[in-house]
Amino acid sequence: MNILTLVVQYWPRLIAGLGLTIQITIISLILAGILGMVFGLLSVSKRKTLRAIALVYVDIVRGTPLLVQAFFIYFGIPMALGIQLDPVVSGVITLSLNAGGYLAEIVRGGIESISKGQMEAARSLGLPYGMAMRSVILPQAIRTMTPALINQCIITLKDTSLLSVISVTELTQTGRLIIANNYRSFEVWLIVAVMYFVIIMILSKISKRIERKMSYGKSKN
Amino acid sequence: MGKVKIKNLKKSFGDLEVLKDINLEVKEQEVICIIGASGSGKSTLLRCINALEDASSGTVEVDGNDITRADGNINKYRQDIGMVFQQFNLFPHMTVLKNISFAPVALKLKTKAEAEETALKLLRRVDLEEKANVYPEQLSGGQQQRVAIARALAMNPDVMLFDEPTSALDPEMVGEVLNVMKQLAKDGMTMIVVTHEMGFAREVADRVIFIDEGFIVEEGPPSEIFGNPKNQRTINFLNKVL
Ligand SMILES: Nc1ncnc2c1ncn2[C@@H]1O[C@H](COP(=O)(O)OP(=O)(O)OP(=O)(O)O)[C@@H](O)[C@H]1O
Ligand SMILES: [Mg+2]
Numbered sequence: 001m002n003i004l005t006l007v008v009q010y011w012p013r014l015i016a017g018l019g020l021t022i023q024i025t026i027i028s029l030i031l032a033g034i035l036g037m038v039f040g041l042l043s044v045s046k047r048k049t050l051r052a053i054a055l056v057y058v059d060i061v062r063g064t065p066l067l068v069q070a071f072f073i074y075f076g077i078p079m080a081l082g083i084q085l086d087p088v089v090s091g092v093i094t095l096s097l098n099a100g101g102y103l104a105e106i107v108r109g110g111i112e113s114i115s116k117g118q119m120e121a122a123r124s125l126g127l128p129y130g131m132a133m134r135s136v137i138l139p140q141a142i143r144t145m146t147p148a149l150i151n152q153c154i155i156t157l158k159d160t161s162l163l164s165v166i167s168v169t170e171l172t173q174t175g176r177l178i179i180a181n182n183y184r185s186f187e188v189w190l191i192v193a194v195m196y197f198v199i200i201m202i203l204s205k206i207s208k209r210i211e212r213k214m215s216y217g218k219s220k221n
Numbered sequence: 222m223g224k225v226k227i228k229n230l231k232k233s234f235g236d237l238e239v240l241k242d243i244n245l246e247v248k249e250q251e252v253i254c255i256i257g258a259s260g261s262g263k264s265t266l267l268r269c270i271n272a273l274e275d276a277s278s279g280t281v282e283v284d285g286n287d288i289t290r291a292d293g294n295i296n297k298y299r300q301d302i303g304m305v306f307q308q309f310n311l312f313p314h315m316t317v318l319k320n321i322s323f324a325p326v327a328l329k330l331k332t333k334a335e336a337e338e339t340a341l342k343l344l345r346r347v348d349l350e351e352k353a354n355v356y357p358e359q360l361s362g363g364q365q366q367r368v369a370i371a372r373a374l375a376m377n378p379d380v381m382l383f384d385e386p387t388s389a390l391d392p393e394m395v396g397e398v399l400n401v402m403k404q405l406a407k408d409g410m411t412m413i414v415v416t417h418e419m420g421f422a423r424e425v426a427d428r429v430i431f432i433d434e435g436f437i438v439e440e441g442p443p444s445e446i447f448g449n450p451k452n453q454r455t456i457n458f459l460n461k462v463l
Contacts, residue, residue, distance in 0.1 A: 120273055121310035121369075125324040125376055126300035135327060139314050 003187045010178050010188075017174030018195055024088065024170060025157045028095035032156070035100025040107025041133070054104060061101025066162055070094045074166040091163040091170075099156045106148045110141035143214055150207040154200055161196075171195060224249045224380055224411045225270060230279035232265055239265045241435035243279070247380075252412045254422035254443075257432035258458060263415040266432065267382050270413065271302040284379055300328070303373030303381040307389050309365040311357040311372070317344070318353040321372045336375070343371035347401050363394030367401055374405075381405065383414040419463060423447055431455045 007014075043054035061069075074090035085093075114137050122132035142149075164173035175192040179185050225247040232240040239262040247253050255263050268274040270281055272288050272295055281288040286298050312320050321343060322336035331339065344350045347367035349360075357365055366386055373381060383402065387395040399421050406412055406425050416422060422429050422443055429446040431439045431454075439452045447463075450456050 115308070115310075117306055117308050117310035118312065121304075121306060121312070122324075123296075124271055124273065124299060124302070124304040125372070126296045126298075126328060127324055128296050131327055135323070136312055140312075143314075 003191070006182075006184060006187050007191055010191075013174055013178065014171070014191065014195065017169060017171040018199070020088070020168070021157070021160045021170040021172075022199070024092055024095065024160050024163070024168070025153075028092050028099060028160075029153055029156055031092070031096035032099035032103050032152075035096060036103025036107050039100065039104035040111065043104060043108040044111050054108075058101045058104055061098055062105075066094070066098055066159055067165065069098055070162060070166055073097075087163070087166045087168045090166060091160070091168045094163070095156055095159060098159070099152060102152055102155075103149070106145050106152065107141070109148070110145035111137055113144045114140050146207075146211050146214060150204070150211070153207075154203060157200065157203070158196070224251070224284060225413070226280075226282040227266075227270070228280045228282075230266070230269060230281060231277045232262070232269055232274060233277050239435055240269070240277075243435075243437060245430065245437065247411060247413060250409045250411055251427045252406045252410075252425055253414065253428050253430060254426035255413065255415045255430045255432060256417070256419070256422060256458070256462075258461075261432045262435050263432055264384050267304075267384050267413065267415055270380075270382055271299050271304055273304075300330075300376050301379045303376060303378035305366070305369050305373055305381065305383045305386045307385040309357075309362070309369045309389070311365055311369055313357050316354050316356055317349070317360070317368050320357065320368060321375045324372075325375055330376075339375055340371070343374050344368075346374075346404075347371050348397075361394060362390045363397045366390065366394075366398045370398075370401055370405070380411045380413065383412065383416070385415050385417065387416070387418060417462065419447065419459075431458065433458070 039054045039057055042050045043058070045051055070091065073094045074085060074087060078085045111133075118136055118140065119132055122136040123129070127136070160168075160170050161172035163170055164176060167173065169177070171192055175188050179188050182188075225245070227243055227245040230240055230243040231238070243266060245253075255266065257263050265274055269276050270283065270288065272281075272291060276289045279289070283298065283302055286294070288295070288298055291298050312323070315323060318337060318340050321340035322331075322333070325331040325336040325339070326333050341350065341353060344353055347370060349364055349367055349371070352360060352364065352368070357368065360368065370386075386402070387398050390398065395418070399418065402412070402414070402421070403425055414421075414426070424443075426443050428440060429443050430437055431446060431450075431452070433454050439446060439450060439455045446455065447459065450459055
């Protein structure tokens with residue numbers, strides 16, 4: 001049996017695994033985006049307590065391995081609360097919290113990269129803080145943040161493979177299950193790797209295009 | 222009645238006492254120029270007037286409203302206090318027209334059409350009508366600063382604050398900005414201008430204020446401050462800059 005017949009034979013399962021990988025990535029990134037925005041804004045707040053809250057969150061995320069976070073949320077918390085959590089749900093929670101922490105740092109960095117004069121000019125016109133942040137600071141910050149944001153998307157996509165350890169049948173777990181049947185480690189991991197690679201390449205191509213489109217007014221003259 | 226009344230204003234950054242006891246009253250339509258050495262607290266004083274810095278103590282009244290106790294009203298008060306910065310601080314992601322019309326629309330003071338009409342009028346006033354649809358980075362420094370003045374005027378302020386509006390400009394562009402400011406003064410705008418342009422102060426100011434080490438050391442009409450300064454520190458400063 002060569003590698004092509006293997007691909008054909010396991011295609012439906014591989015595609016299902018890849019589908020779950022992509023779904024988890026998208027949902028996690030949406031939730032992480034919300035978390036990242038909220039905690040990023042907290043971390044540039046004037047109030048010390050708000051900044052402290054953001055700092056604690058980011059430090060916890062960065063200070064512990066993703067794998068430990070996944071175990072804690074899938075095994076630890078349900079044990080303490082006497083409940084059961086679906087692996088996919090646990091996985092999404094883990095990745096959202098994890099990516100949210102990194103995105104918060106990206107948002108903070110983006111906002112801090114904009115000169116203080118921008119906020120002052122907006123406030124001096126009478127704009128409230130929130131409006132100034134939303135209409136003046138964030139649109140500029142997002143431009144500088146874009147490469148880091150895209151990078152985080154790719155990292156989160158790859159991190160979904162760690163969810164195989166809590167038996168989420170995403171692409172990596174699918175590969176493991178297939179190998180458990182046919183012992184064709186080399187071919188199956190090669191196929192799985194190529195599938196990740198192709199998706200990530202497509203993603204980078206799209207993001208490069210977005211990045212290019214986001215420069216405003218530049219070199220129009 | 223004073224447009225701006227500053228009483229016993231003090232401002233410290235940590236242990237550094239920058240403004241020690243400032244008392245100043247600015248009348249309607251008056252043009253005040255503030256001069257003084259670098260680090261003497263000129264910007265800090267100006268920024269206390271629109272609460273970009275919080276006063277440590279004392280009061281700053283603009284149009285009868287105490288800025289230092291504005292609580293929820295600060296955004297309302299600031300609408301009537303225009304500010305022009307040394308670094309222009311135009312919004313780079315907005316066209317010139319949008320820079321000027323954005324705040325009045327966002328604050329629901331004007332419809333988009335009204336605000337754009339006003340913006341075009343203001344652009345005509347600063348002689349940049351043809352630049353309405355370009356982005357700030359395509360303008361020279363002098364042009365950017367004129368747009369920044371137009372942006373502040375779009376809020377129809379009662380007072381305009383200028384913090385060294387020409388210090389970041391190439392020498393050949395200083396004139397065009399000063400001319401716009403002169404015209405503004407002629408039109409009766411109440412202005413407080415921090416400047417190193419002694420020529421401008423001499424020509425346009427009704428009163429010149431010399432600040433040193435957190436105090437107003439000397440004030441008076443330009444003819445007096447420049448022609449016959451009394452305080453030794455004023456004399457020393459003027460000897461250095463003139
Ligand atoms: N946010 C701040 N935190 C700490 N110190 C500050 C802050 N802003 C200003 N200072 C200090 O306060 C003093 C006065 O500063 P200010 O900017 O008011 O001076 P200035 O008269 O405008 O000087 P320049 O002519 O250089 O603009 C300086 O010693 C400055 O370092
Ligand atoms: Mg200054």
